[in-house]
Amino acid sequence: MKKLKLVMVGNGMAGVRTIEELLKIDPSLYEITIFGAEPHPNYNRILLSPVLAGEQTLDDIVLNPYDWYHDHGITLHAGKKVVEIDRIRRKVRSDDGTEAHYDRLLLCTGSHPFMLPVPGKDLQGVIAYRDIHDTNTMIETAATHRHAVVIGGGLLGLEAANGLMQRGMSVTVVHVNAWLMERQLDDVAARLLQHSLEARGLQFRLGAQTQELVGGDDGRVKAVRFKDGTEVPADLVVMAVGVRPNTELAEQAGLLVNRGIVVNDTMQTVTDPRIWSVGECATHRGTAYGLVAPLFEQAQVAANHLAEFGIARYLGSHTSTKLKVTGIDLFSAGNFMGGEGTEEIVLSDPHAGVYKKLVIQDDKLIGACLYGDTVDGGWYFKLLRERSSVAAIRDQLMFGDSSRQSGARPA
Numbered sequence: 001m002k003k004l005k006l007v008m009v010g011n012g013m014a015g016v017r018t019i020e021e022l023l024k025i026d027p028s029l030y031e032i033t034i035f036g037a038e039p040h041p042n043y044n045r046i047l048l049s050p051v052l053a054g055e056q057t058l059d060d061i062v063l064n065p066y067d068w069y070h071d072h073g074i075t076l077h078a079g080k081k082v083v084e085i086d087r088i089r090r091k092v093r094s095d096d097g098t099e100a101h102y103d104r105l106l107l108c109t110g111s112h113p114f115m116l117p118v119p120g121k122d123l124q125g126v127i128a129y130r131d132i133h134d135t136n137t138m139i140e141t142a143a144t145h146r147h148a149v150v151i152g153g154g155l156l157g158l159e160a161a162n163g164l165m166q167r168g169m170s171v172t173v174v175h176v177n178a179w180l181m182e183r184q185l186d187d188v189a190a191r192l193l194q195h196s197l198e199a200r201g202l203q204f205r206l207g208a209q210t211q212e213l214v215g216g217d218d219g220r221v222k223a224v225r226f227k228d229g230t231e232v233p234a235d236l237v238v239m240a241v242g243v244r245p246n247t248e249l250a251e252q253a254g255l256l257v258n259r260g261i262v263v264n265d266t267m268q269t270v271t272d273p274r275i276w277s278v279g280e281c282a283t284h285r286g287t288a289y290g291l292v293a294p295l296f297e298q299a300q301v302a303a304n305h306l307a308e309f310g311i312a313r314y315l316g317s318h319t320s321t322k323l324k325v326t327g328i329d330l331f332s333a334g335n336f337m338g339g340e341g342t343e344e345i346v347l348s349d350p351h352a353g354v355y356k357k358l359v360i361q362d363d364k365l366i367g368a369c370l371y372g373d374t375v376d377g378g379w380y381f382k383l384l385r386e387r388s389s390v391a392a393i394r395d396q397l398m399f400g401d402s403s404r405q406s407g408a409r410p411a
Helices: 013-025 045-052 066-071 132-144 155-166 187-200 248-252 292-306 377-386 391-406
Strands: 004-009 030-036 062-064 075-078 082-086 091-094 099-101 104-107 111-113 126-128 147-151 170-175 203-206 210-215 221-226 231-233 236-239 243-245 261-263 275-277 282-284 330-334 343-349 354-361 364-371
Touching: 004 013, 004 099, 013 030, 013 062, 013 292, 045 132, 045 155, 066 075, 082 248, 104 292, 126 132, 132 155, 132 236, 147 155, 147 231, 155 170, 155 187, 155 236, 187 203, 187 330, 187 354, 187 364, 221 236, 261 275, 275 292, 330 377, 343 391, 354 391, 364 377
Parallel strands: 004 030, 004 104, 030 075, 104 275, 126 236, 147 170, 147 236, 170 203, 261 282
Antiparallel strands: 082 091, 091 099, 111 243, 210 221, 221 231, 330 364, 343 354, 354 364
């Protein structure tokens, strides 16, 4: 039988995981073609932070080398960005004119970083932090320049700041909110994190609003100016203020987009049953996910349907957070801020740098925020996902799974 043609747009983690899962189920069903805008094979974007910090190399984070594509008979067009989808003729075209026909299309266009619309954002030395090119730019800049400013005190911003500091730069983190990582930490855990990072040498400007990026005569950024009139010097400005689903191609093709490419529980686009979408570009039940665990769950479901099994359903994901900064342990999941109708169990030891907060509602764990001691994060996450009653173990809950199993009780 003649093989069906499967074309994938995007060569990132979610898409390639879908192909891997598909090959496990039925390696002979499709003739597979992949277009990737970056001139690289599939790599682990999550590990760009350790590369920036000098703890790993770019070779270390490649997930699927070029040989993998060749061995599986996959045609890879690396460094070719798809600019058009023709849904009538069922073909895609890249920026250099390369075309590929499809029977089924998998859109994995990911997301693009948001750049603050402030004067000076187009100056030399102002970049986002998203891919290998950005990482290489930061490494090269750190070798020749002194002052860096990272705008954004979230997960990615702090990882960028730490990496630049490890490369020898003087780094200031600018954050518009009152505390760091406000989506992942409460104010107590965030203060502990800030104290630990300040002890390492990072500087912070919290509650600061960027008004302008000031350039020098050479066209390079030289300072960040705030709305209160103050400035900090900057040879490099890294914007880490969030991402937006990359939906331009889908919109041009007439697919329904609402913050992302709208998909159903089988990861098919609601507009065209021949087109699937997974990853950061997709919106499922009103949510677009940016963490890797949900994206891999989506990949399994999409692969199941592309393989014509047709039984899996994606119903959404719970997510948890960890920071990739060596020597700093934090974990959060669920509704860790609490609120009306919830109860909180808190353990705080600022001297030891340990803070734990568990949020309970109707005898179920609904949120956890841990700093300094995260060994039981996985167990709390399991309880949270399963929504099982914790009434019988409530008095031991704070002391973790190991104390419960051993029967140990605090003195």
